[in-house]
Amino acid sequence: MDRRQRKTREAIFKAFTELLSEKNIGQITVGEIIERADVGRATFYAHFETKDYLQKELCEELFCHVFDSVSDSPHCHRHIFDCNAPDSIYLHLFRHLEKNDNNILDLLSCENNDIFMHYFKSGLAKLISSQPDTYENSGLQGLPDDFRINHIASTFVETVRWWVENKMQQLPEEITGYFMIAINAKGAAE
Amino acid sequence: MDRRQRKTREAIFKAFTELLSEKNIGQITVGEIIERADVGRATFYAHFETKDYLQKELCEELFCHVFDSVSDSPHCHRHIFDCNAPDSIYLHLFRHLEKNDNNILDLLSCENNDIFMHYFKSGLAKLISSQPDTYENSGLQGLPDDFRINHIASTFVETVRWWVENKMQQLPEEITGYFMIAINAKGAAE
DNA sequence: TCGTTACAGAACATGTTGTTCTGTAAAAAT
DNA sequence: ATTTTTACAGAACAACATGTTCTGTAACGA
Numbered sequence: 001m002d003r004r005q006r007k008t009r010e011a012i013f014k015a016f017t018e019l020l021s022e023k024n025i026g027q028i029t030v031g032e033i034i035e036r037a038d039v040g041r042a043t044f045y046a047h048f049e050t051k052d053y054l055q056k057e058l059c060e061e062l063f064c065h066v067f068d069s070v071s072d073s074p075h076c077h078r079h080i081f082d083c084n085a086p087d088s089i090y091l092h093l094f095r096h097l098e099k100n101d102n103n104i105l106d107l108l109s110c111e112n113n114d115i116f117m118h119y120f121k122s123g124l125a126k127l128i129s130s131q132p133d134t135y136e137n138s139g140l141q142g143l144p145d146d147f148r149i150n151h152i153a154s155t156f157v158e159t160v161r162w163w164v165e166n167k168m169q170q171l172p173e174e175i176t177g178y179f180m181i182a183i184n185a186k187g188a189a190e
Numbered sequence: 191m192d193r194r195q196r197k198t199r200e201a202i203f204k205a206f207t208e209l210l211s212e213k214n215i216g217q218i219t220v221g222e223i224i225e226r227a228d229v230g231r232a233t234f235y236a237h238f239e240t241k242d243y244l245q246k247e248l249c250e251e252l253f254c255h256v257f258d259s260v261s262d263s264p265h266c267h268r269h270i271f272d273c274n275a276p277d278s279i280y281l282h283l284f285r286h287l288e289k290n291d292n293n294i295l296d297l298l299s300c301e302n303n304d305i306f307m308h309y310f311k312s313g314l315a316k317l318i319s320s321q322p323d324t325y326e327n328s329g330l331q332g333l334p335d336d337f338r339i340n341h342i343a344s345t346f347v348e349t350v351r352w353w354v355e356n357k358m359q360q361l362p363e364e365i366t367g368y369f370m371i372a373i374n375a376k377g378a379a380e
Numbered sequence: 381t382c383g384t385t386a387c388a389g390a391a392c393a394t395g396t397t398g399t400t401c402t403g404t405a406a407a408a409a410t
Numbered sequence: 411a412t413t414t415t416t417a418c419a420g421a422a423c424a425a426c427a428t429g430t431t432c433t434g435t436a437a438c439g440a
Contacts, residue, residue: 004436143372151349177332221395221396
């Protein structure tokens with residue numbers, strides 16, 4: 001990819017991310033984005049069809065990176081509900097978030113973060129459902145599979161939201177513990 | 191309140207609700223609303239400062255009604271986790287939703303329903319936290335109170351979302367059962 | 381060096397927002 | 411029954427946002 005293209009693209013992403021941490025997405029105008037990115041108007045539209053597509057591509061870039069880093073790790077084959085494993089994928093994800101890789105927290109903590117949470121959640125759901133042995137050890141028998149996957153993903157997202165809103169005062173290990181109790185993972189609470 | 195005012199207000203609410211069930215809120219313009227409500231432009235702005243305020247007032251009108259109907263019922267003093275009580279407040283809520291009171295489902299099932307879900311969730315959280323004996327019987331010991339309340343409210347909202355997306359094929363009793371298992375209510379799964 | 385590509389900047393048509401006017405009819409007060 | 415008040419429709423309006431189209435320029439790749 002052309003260096004000029006790359007720089008423009010990154011400048012737009014950066015400006016957009018900054019603005020997102022400051023205000024609601026509906027209040028952000030293309031004019032503001034290009035002003036902060038120091039980019040021409042026509043240039044913006046050469047890269048992104050609309051503001052929504054910009055957001056979409058930003059989400060994909062961000063979350064794909066996070067989830068790939070989990071899937072590619074060797075421990076992804078461990079038992080998903082083994083909360084005692086120090087490298088469970090959930091702990092891994094919480095640690096990623098704590099380090100604020102890619103400034104992802106700026107997006108999740110801003111007021112209008114629902115769409116980002118949606119992307120986060122659907123990526124999570126895919127990850128969870130691809131995991132073997134996902135169900136047996138949870139205390140969630142009797143629920144339809146998709147209900148259970150949705151519930152686990154939602155609970156993770158809500159846990160992240162709570163964590164971020166409370167200024168992340170818990171360690172990744174602690175918050176993983178909360179999550180495990182919430183989804184009623186066997187061996188989590190006793 | 192003046193009859194004219196009431197009629198105008200209701201016409202706007204109705205038009206807005208219809209449009210919300212058809213498209214994303216960001217794509218709905220004031221022009222469309224007043225056209226469908228058959229109301230003058232200045233009249234709209236005499237009633238609602240902006241589109242966001244319209245949405246806010248719609249939410250309050252809708253959810254306050256639902257939650258009030260729960261709080262005012264005599265069974266609201268029963269034990270919240272007694273899932274054997276056929277009139278648990280959760281079952282009561284699911285039944286309300288099934289009847290589609292106030293066309294609330296049109297809002298919860300449309301694509302951009304996040305803000306409505308937010309209102310729904312915060313109303314729920316208030317209801318849950320006002321409930322005595324909310325915690326003792328759940329399998330969620332070891333969690334901070336606000337985490338637990340948030341988790342229960344989120345799980346309810348996500349259960350509703352799942353139910354609606356799956357065309358509400360389950361009976362209110364069944365979906366209440368799912369919810370009780372998900373929040374690990376004692377006596378729900380065994 | 382030369383053709384290609386990405387860019388800035390401006391100008392533009394289009395559509396949306398929120399305000400302000402005029403005249404009219406319904407409601408409330410006398 | 412009358413006056414006064416209030417809510418309304420309709421139109422016109424300025425301010426702003428969107429997305430497109432032009433020109434000229436500089437960076438890139440062959």
